[in-house]
Each structure stands twice: as structure tokens, then as C-alpha cells.
Amino acid sequence: MSVEKDVRKTQRTQAITLIMVFVLVLVLLQLWLLTAAMDEFLAGHGGLALPTFLASCITFGINLWLLRYVNRIDE
Amino acid sequence: MAKHDNIPKWRTDFPTRWIDDNYVTRRDFTKFLVLTSGAIALGNGYFVIRRSEGPAPAAASPMRIAAVDELAVGEVKLFHYPTDNDPAILVRIGETEYAAYRQRCTHLSCPVVYKHDGHSLECPCHNGSFDVADGRVLAGPPPSRLPKIALKIDGEEIHAVGWEEEA
Numbered sequence: 001m002s003v004e005k006d007v008r009k010t011q012r013t014q015a016i017t018l019i020m021v022f023v024l025v026l027v028l029l030q031l032w033l034l035t036a037a038m039d040e041f042l043a044g045h046g047g048l049a050l051p052t053f054l055a056s057c058i059t060f061g062i063n064l065w066l067l068r069y070v071n072r073i074d075e
Numbered sequence: 076m077a078k079h080d081n082i083p084k085w086r087t088d089f090p091t092r093w094i095d096d097n098y099v100t101r102r103d104f105t106k107f108l109v110l111t112s113g114a115i116a117l118g119n120g121y122f123v124i125r126r127s128e129g130p131a132p133a134a135a136s137p138m139r140i141a142a143v144d145e146l147a148v149g150e151v152k153l154f155h156y157p158t159d160n161d162p163a164i165l166v167r168i169g170e171t172e173y174a175a176y177r178q179r180c181t182h183l184s185c186p187v188v189y190k191h192d193g194h195s196l197e198c199p200c201h202n203g204s205f206d207v208a209d210g211r212v213l214a215g216p217p218p219s220r221l222p223k224i225a226l227k228i229d230g231e232e233i234h235a236v237g238w239e240e241e242a
Contacts, residue, residue, distance in 0.1 A: 013101075016101050016102060016105070017101060019105060020101050020104060020105045020108070023105055023108045023109060023112070024108055026112065027108050027111055027112050027115065030112055030115040030116065030119075031115060033115075033119060034115050034118055034119050037119055037122045038122065039183070040122075041122045041125065041126070042182075042183045042184045043181060043182060043183065043184070043218060044179075044181060044184070046122065046125070046126035049119075049122040049123045049125075049126045050123055050126070052119055052122075053116070053119040053120050053122070053123045056115060056116040056119040057116050057119075059112065059116070060109075060112045060113050060115075060116040063108070063109045063112040063113075064109060066105075066109075067105065067106060067109045070102055070105055070106075
């Protein structure tokens with residue numbers, strides 16, 4: 001019984017670590033999108049503003065969904 | 076975490092020991108990351124809003140910049156055109172020749188300065204260089220020429236009268 005509990009705890013820890021790394025990668029992707037949009041804006045253009053904003057919002061949505069999963073593991 | 080199982084949440088949020096205060100769980104770190112993700116998405120939205128405001132109107136009203144004899148050859152005068160938020164630079168490049176440009180580099184909007192010996196306008200941020208005669212890119216990362224302000228010499232006065240079309 002105790003072994004099963006330990007295995008479950010290890011699995012939970014691994015899942016949270018995996019989610020954390022995935023979220024971190026997505027945040028880095030968002031930073032890159034933000035940099036690209038800022039670069040374009042400061043150069044006097046703005047063609048990338050909307051596509052990068054939409055991509056950033058979608059990424060944020062994925063992160064929120066993953067966070068929900070983290071909270072569910074806690075329960 | 077097992078060590079927090081019997082402790083109320085407020086005790087784990089505000090622990091007594093410093094070492095516990097600095098301890099951040101992977102769950103909390105992930106929550107902060109998601110918060111950061113939302114902030115970045117909002118920040119990206121700022122550029123969408125600014126873009127929707129549109130560029131400054133191309134047809135600007137004429138504005139007096141300087142008197143003809145105010146600048147010696149090789150001297151510059153800084154002014155704002157067409158609005159107070161648009162820095163511009165006037166250069167006297169010959170006895171009867173003047174040139175005026177938007178003073179923001181087309182790369183990342185750093186202010187350009189006149190380089191007296193090379194007859195060019197230089198951007199000190201990333202070593203961009205523009206021809207002072209027509210604003211074309213001579214060197215560096217700028218992707219396009221410097222916007223040139225059309226000038227009209229009316230008697231003893233120099234006026235800015237809009238933007239020159241790209242050649």
C-alpha cells in the first residue's frame with residue numbers, strides 16, 4: 001500500500017515537473033513573439049502586431065489549461 | 076507536499092523560518108509562469124492598439140523651421156515635425172542646400188546625428204548610416220531610407236512643407 005502511494009507521488013511530481021517545463025518553453029516562445037512585435041513596431045511597421053498577439057493569446061490559453069491540470073493533481 | 080499536510084495554508088504562505096519563506100514549490104513556480112504568460116500576451120496587445128491608432132498624417136501643414144542665415148554650412152538644427160512627438164533634423168549641407176529628415180532611425184527608432192566629416196547621418200545605437208543628401212541607407216541594419224522632409228525656402232525663411240516621396 002505504501003509502495004503504491006510512493007509510486008503515485010513520484011508520478012505526480014514527474015507530471016508537475018513536465019508541465020512546468022512545458023509552460024516555461026511556451027513563455028519563452030511568447031517572449032520571442034513579443035520581441036518580434038516590438039522590433040517591427042519600433043521600425044515603424046506593425047504588420048506582426050496582430051498575428052503575434054493572437055499567437056500569444058493562444059499560448060496563454062494553453063498555459064491556463066495546463067495550470068488547471070496542475071490544480072487538479074493537487075486535489 | 077507531505078511536510079505541509081497538517082499545516083494551515085496561511086502558515087505555509089507566511090512561514091516563520093527564512094528558509095521556508097524562500098522555498099518555492101514547482102506548483103507555485105508554474106502559477107507564476109502562467110501569470111507571466113498572461114502579462115506578455117497583454118503586452119503584445121499594446122502594439123495592436125498602437126498600430127490601430129495609425130501613423131502620423133502624411134500631409135502635414137507647413138511650418139517655419141529656421142532663417143536661411145541661421146545655420147552655417149555643416150551646422151544642424153533640431154526641431155519637431157509634423158507633431159511635437161516627431162523629432163526632426165535640419166542640416167545645411169551647402170551654401171544653398173538644406174536637407175531635413177525625421178530624426179528616428181528606421182531600424183529601432185534611435186535618434187540619428189549628423190556626422191560632419193562623412194556627410195552622413197549616423198545612428199549610434201547600431202552604427203546605421205544614411206546619406207545626408209537623400210536619406211538612403213549607406214551602412215548598418217536600417218531596413219529603409221530615412222524619411223525626408225520637403226523644404227521650401229521662402230525668401231529668408233526655411234519651411235517644412237510635408238514629406239518627399241521615395242525615389
